[in-house]
Amino acid sequence: MDIPRVTFEVEIRCHFDSQDQAFELLPFLRTCLQGGSPASWVTRFFGLALFKSGQLLRVAEVAQGGTVRRYLGWKGPDLGRFANIRQEIDEEFTTGIANSTVLRQLGGTERALAANGVVEELERIGHVQFMAFQGKDLTGHDQERDLKVKLMTCPVLKWPVIVELEKTAETEQAARRLEDDLRELSNRFALASRLVRKEPPTLLYEQLYSH
Secondary structure (H helix, E strand, C coil), X not given: CCCCCCEEEEEEEEEECCHHHHHHHCCHHHHHHCCCCCEEEXXXXXXXXXXXXXXXXXXXXXXXXXXXXXXXXXECCCCCCCCEEEEEEEEECECEECCCHHHHHCCCCCCCECCCHHHHHHHHCCCCEEEEEEEEEEEEEECCCCEEEEEEECCCCCCCEEEEEEEEECCHHHHHHHHHHHHHHXXXXXXXXXXXXXXXXXXXXXXXXXX
């Protein structure tokens, strides 16, 4: 089994009123996303204490093109100043998983688990679900800027359309350089008034628990 790499996710996001508005203000999006099929997803978050410490532990089910895949993901605390910078591990467990890096670092089992055993193992080690949401994504890649792009629609969040612009680094030092790249991109496209510093899970948590 391949051991998943621990990489650094470096991303900014901005809000729009519609997909057309996003395409108008970020013209390269249309080319990146053209021809792609939307993915429907349900993401569940586990371990409220982890979340409050700045980490994210999630299980996602993604349906696209008639195929459903399941992923276990962990993110470390946000290290960014302008962008969000997090260490990230994503593992697919559609047909099960063995020697999971995420489970192992949380004190869970290294043995093989069937797909339906992953959530059971999270609960066994004390990380129960505390919130969930669902939505749709269109994803693509801007080769000119070496940029992953995602257009997300999620009805429970404050904004109808959120666009994420992401780069990936192998080290924190490299992530800092990419953060500067994203700052320059934001300035070039005049995104300052549209930037959303809080990530979707934080926005969701505030809507659910801030009242």
